[in-house]
Amino acid sequence: TKAYTFKGSKHKPFLAPRGVFVANNMLFVSDTGQNRVFIWNTIPTTEFAEPDVILGQELIKDSGRNSNASVSSKTLHYPSGLWSNGEKLIVADAWNHRALIWHTLPTKNAQPADVVLGQPNFETNQPNVEGQAANPKANTLNWPYGVFSDGKSLWIADTGNRRVLFFNDIPTVNFAAANKVIGKPNFNTRDYENNDPIWPYS
Template structure:
């Protein structure tokens, strides 16, 4: 049976108590984002308003962080630190892009960037901002009553893909695309997905369909296909060559793009989702953090249509189970509202948000 190989945050693998949440080198509080970067692990410790780095995360002996961003030290947890030029407020996604670390600083309604060369010390100052006119502004939609093609409201996830730079602008119920991440720092988005124009922000653009969103979150893709987690509609949408705002080609978690039903507290099987917040694509496979079902689903090949079924489940004994920590005590192979996921080769890292920890699994048979 596939099982976790490492646990970061509080108790080590096999612990039965909920890990502590008090900020420290070791503890986490509601982490929502996790990224594998070579031999390092990057964690958005969301509840502590910081991003942590763990070097050599698969082989190290001490399960504690080496570097903190967003706070002056490992014991602090203040939103925005309190200076927005240094601090973070509910970070949810972090990725290395070229020579930069870019972070979705969601409740400051912006993306921020740090130069990798500056990351040798804690609490370095951010060097770029996307979605706000300057580092000192942190209002939703830049303080305006309506959104536009430059503003953000709760940007929870982003992706640098072959055909552009995508941002899940959850509070505006849309996805924005720029031709590349550098242009996002100075130009309006070239494409708005999920709304009729850049000034609209209605749930499902006023009508449910395959071209609408309710709180879009994670984004990832491979080749000419991108996947967008649409947790408010209990589904993941896939688009082939999304060069215009249009209907999705792929729907996961619902029988069709015209349905968004939820089956609370009931067996879901391998083809239904409840609040899927996180996704990851790697080597023609797709992993989905099926948050409210307390599991991660893995598709061994990328879905190409509607109603396809996952081949693997992590966090539950089978596809019919859905309970938080399997309705039992916390164990190394249980999950409680997993929010973020990253998959590289046969390693999958899960932000086990409700358990205040990161769990590392191997997918080898």
């Protein structure tokens, strides 16, 4: 097999992509520096290939933070880790301090997410909801950079809160609380000791 460097769209190549996932021969990439997620229905085999779906932006030429507008169910700001099984998609929307879930795989550009975690609604995006000085809770996030699922449960690397959150089931409602926390003695602790996780990414 011939090796090649894949650069994304010829019209506007990747800028600091931080998330890549393959499921059912589909390719998912967080084009982090341009505040968007690309979906290819088949894995590209050339240096450039136009995506089948763009999330976070309406057009391939667009790259603004939250689409140069207010945060919403359609926008992204520094998306990082992502996961899919070819039917669902979960994205760590890091600088909006939230994770977005599409329970049906998106098929059109800027398709709104179905569920938001870490925020009470799609129109808020402060760390731990109340700002950087606020203590974390079981349903808040602060710079989440990584997500993973086995198709049933969900793990989120809540990087800024120095912990990993575990959900028994992939949530179907906004602002769902995690069932367990890894790396902290409880959901309200952010300070760390020398043997604690400091900056979990994925």
